[in-house]
Amino acid sequence: QKEVEQNSGPLSVPEGAIASLNCTYSDRGSQSFFWYRQYSGKSPELIMSIYSNGDKEDGRFTAQLNKASQYVSLLIRDSQPSDSATYLCAVKGGGGFKTIFGAGTRLFVKA
């Protein structure tokens, strides 16, 4: 059973701090990794994609991938109250089109 594991949280950080969200996955053949943000009552929104080891930065967001450790993380710099949401980690295997979603980590940014 291929799995994607996340700490459900909630993770609480003060405004302006760095929020660090972590994810591990079980399928060593996984090739594509994603972070989605889901506000309460809304559908998931893709915020980051990463396909190779290392860091990928987009504005205040940095995704980090370590395939040897089967570990993906998302850093949010200068966290804002508007970043308060559930963040879903998603992993796509090397074959097929199915993506496995983690259960999500709830983030609260305190003003």
Add this chain to the structure above:
Amino acid sequence: SAVISQKPSRDICQRGTSLTIQCQVDSQVTMMFWYRQQPGQSLTLIATANQGSEATYESGFVIDKFPISRPNLTFSTLTVSNMSPEDSSIYLCSAGTHSGEQYFGPGTRLTVT
């Protein structure tokens, strides 16, 4: 990216009836998926909608209960058949790329009484 629309946005249905949810994408996409999400829970994949052929269902989901159509590359429907209160959930359609990125519709909130 792709823009996805779904309708209805919400519905309240009586047990034993069926509801068909429509999903429209603003561009041709390779993959379309149907998910279910209970409040506060993660996404559960129901099936992959295949253009011009039968959908691929995940374990625990069957065609008789959740028939899916995909007549072309931009449109799909999911029917929830013979509904029971346990089918109350949010149903989400998504469009996917070959690289695995998915773009979600706004969802359909279904309540079965």
